[in-house]
Amino acid sequence: xxxxxxxxxxxxxxxxxxxxxxxxxxxxxxxxxxxxxxxxxxxxxxxxxxxxxxxxxxxxxxxxxxxxxxxxxxxxxxxxxxxxxxxxxxxxxxxxxxxxxxxxxxxxxxxxxxxxxxxxxxxxxxxxxxxxxxxxxxxxxxxxxxxxxxxxxxxxxxxxxxxxxxxxxxxxxxxxxxxxxxxxxxxxxxxxxxxxxxxxxxxxxxxxxxxxxxxxxxxxxxxxxxxxxxxxxxxxxxxxxxxxxxxx
Amino acid sequence: xxxxxxxxxxxxxxxxxxxxxxxxxxxxxxxxxxxxxxxxxxxxxxxxxxxxxxxxxxxxxxxxxxxxxxxxxxxxxxxxxxxxxxxxxxxxxxxxxxxxxxxxxxxxxxxxxxxxxxxxxxxxxxxxxxxxxxxxxxxxxxxxxxxxxxxxxxxxxxxxxxxxxxxxxxxxxxxxxxxxxxxxxxxxxxxxxxxxxxxxxxxxxxxxxxxxxxxxxxxxxxxxxxxxxxxxxxxxxxxxxxxxxxxx
DNA sequence: AGACCTTTCAAACGCCTGTTTGAATCACTA
DNA sequence: TAGTGATTCAAACAGGCGTTTGAAAGGTCT
Numbered sequence: 001x002x003x004x005x006x007x008x009x010x011x012x013x014x015x016x017x018x019x020x021x022x023x024x025x026x027x028x029x030x031x032x033x034x035x036x037x038x039x040x041x042x043x044x045x046x047x048x049x050x051x052x053x054x055x056x057x058x059x060x061x062x063x064x065x066x067x068x069x070x071x072x073x074x075x076x077x078x079x080x081x082x083x084x085x086x087x088x089x090x091x092x093x094x095x096x097x098x099x100x101x102x103x104x105x106x107x108x109x110x111x112x113x114x115x116x117x118x119x120x121x122x123x124x125x126x127x128x129x130x131x132x133x134x135x136x137x138x139x140x141x142x143x144x145x146x147x148x149x150x151x152x153x154x155x156x157x158x159x160x161x162x163x164x165x166x167x168x169x170x171x172x173x174x175x176x177x178x179x180x181x182x183x184x185x186x187x188x189x190x191x192x193x194x195x196x197x198x199x200x201x202x203x204x205x206x207x208x209x210x211x212x213x214x215x216x217x218x219x220x221x222x223x224x225x226x227x228x229x230x231x232x233x234x235x236x237x238x239x240x241x242x243x244x245x246x247x248x
Numbered sequence: 249x250x251x252x253x254x255x256x257x258x259x260x261x262x263x264x265x266x267x268x269x270x271x272x273x274x275x276x277x278x279x280x281x282x283x284x285x286x287x288x289x290x291x292x293x294x295x296x297x298x299x300x301x302x303x304x305x306x307x308x309x310x311x312x313x314x315x316x317x318x319x320x321x322x323x324x325x326x327x328x329x330x331x332x333x334x335x336x337x338x339x340x341x342x343x344x345x346x347x348x349x350x351x352x353x354x355x356x357x358x359x360x361x362x363x364x365x366x367x368x369x370x371x372x373x374x375x376x377x378x379x380x381x382x383x384x385x386x387x388x389x390x391x392x393x394x395x396x397x398x399x400x401x402x403x404x405x406x407x408x409x410x411x412x413x414x415x416x417x418x419x420x421x422x423x424x425x426x427x428x429x430x431x432x433x434x435x436x437x438x439x440x441x442x443x444x445x446x447x448x449x450x451x452x453x454x455x456x457x458x459x460x461x462x463x464x465x466x467x468x469x470x471x472x473x474x475x476x477x478x479x480x481x482x483x484x485x486x487x488x489x490x491x492x493x494x495x496x
Numbered sequence: 497a498g499a500c501c502t503t504t505c506a507a508a509c510g511c512c513t514g515t516t517t518g519a520a521t522c523a524c525t526a
Numbered sequence: 527t528a529g530t531g532a533t534t535c536a537a538a539c540a541g542g543c544g545t546t547t548g549a550a551a552g553g554t555c556t
Contacts, residue, residue: 027377027523027530027532027533028522028534029533030527032533048254049293052513053512053513053514054513054514055512055513055514063534064534064535064536065344065514065515065535065536066534066535066536067533067534067535068515069515069516070513070533070534071533072336072371073513074514074515075514086507097274097494097554098506099494101270104482104487104490105493106487106490107487107490107491109462110487110491111494115400115410123310126325133520136443137439137440137442137443138442139442139443139446140261140539144446147446149449151447152447152448161482173448173452174465176447176448176452177456178465178469180433180436180444180447181433181436181465181466181469183436183440184432184433184434184435184436184437185428185429185432185433186407186432186436187436187439187440188367188428188429188431189432189434189440190437191379191385191435192385194386195384195385195387195395196428197422198387198392198395198399199395199399199403200421200424201429204421204424208421208425208492217422217425217426217429217432218429220376220477220480220481220484221426221429221473222473223480224472224473224474224475224476224477224480225469225470225472225473225476226476227472227475227476227479227480228471228472228473228474229476230475231472231475231476232468232475233468234470235354236468237502239352239354239355239358242352242354242355243355243358246345246347246351246355246359246385246497274502275501275502275553276503276504276552276553277502277503280503280504285521301542301543301546302543302545303542303543303544303545311504312503312504312505312506313505314505314506314544314545314546314547315503315504316544316545317544317545317546318503318504319503323542323544323545413532420555452508494523
């Protein structure tokens, strides 16, 4: 009992070393760690922590079952390590376009939407991106901080795009909520792809629901909402009165 | 082995009887079935098939573990029975408003959105509704037909509302996709409620994200999109040209 | 009351999970 | 080459899962 704790303690030290380097002449230990991470990552990204067995992971990695305990302590910490690893490899994630200063907010919005949709749906987006997306959508207690430094910057940049598109004087709160409306549209196809496929006909699905077309529609819809915002503002009072009379 | 099959076969017959009636003098069998369904339903609705153990279900129902096998065959068929039961009790689900002929599409849209958001978020919406929502979002093979008769009618009525709001000549395909944009906004708060709460400040969340406010924003955003649709159509060519030049 | 079928019950079964063990193997130093 | 610590391995472990069992209890007929 005490001996196993010692084992883990030793390993936890060399985990830290492993952060710093994976030298050309990689030792067995570092290689095994890497094989586990690279094997576990994609499956975790697809099916989550509970949906995967350690036996499957080790099988794909070609290492012994006990390796997880030896190198990471347990399955849960392997998962966390995989998330961290994915975050470190952030460069590999599907990148946002890098606009110049003079690019219009309309174009920025278009690029943002396409990037998000692609991250959601592109099957050959790197698993690191997909795992981080999963964590962002259903944050594990252990990784809640991830939202802050992985996703919030993207969110804030979307908000600032929208601030440029909405009429002057629109509150920041309203802009944030609008940003969420844009994100919600993107998420739908990831979360409820099955039902969407069932609701529209097959032919229509094949022609109008590839990534480009989806991004295009979401963009037009969202942009149109910004354009029409003031008009609805003006109608609002009349409609709201009608609404309340209908409610009663 | 053969005997157990016989048992199940017998039961499967009386399952059918159980559809027809639950008379005042309910016999033990029907009562146990009902207790299982009523105990399992809410937990299934919350955590799904895999997230619940038969021991928990039977514990809450106050019946023996073996009752599931005896009355339903196995856990999976209990789940299916719970979904069917939920669908039969459709009347209890949170209803759409029943508009008169003369109600404007703007108002209809407002009512539709609020109903959906409420179904997603209201904690004391009946579990039957929540279980069906879950099935619609991640359709199990067994219950795929559910989408057709439970959800499609709602979807089609949303589409027809939108057809009345979009400019004349908008294609049906575009209206369906727009309907999905509306639904996506509603879904976000159910699917990614955690991250939303983290992205906006606590104070803002409490004041601006109750059901009424959410429905109001989604409604304004969607209505504005319909109003601004033609304007964007007109801009589209110019913007698209800019987009393509930026891409290159 | 006795026979018969239905329904419940406590207990166990077999399986799969994540984890642990102790010995075998490897890589390196003296 | 012998010794030492790091790493791998096959095997087993404990515990939870869904399922099954065979007997007990309940209800309903003649």
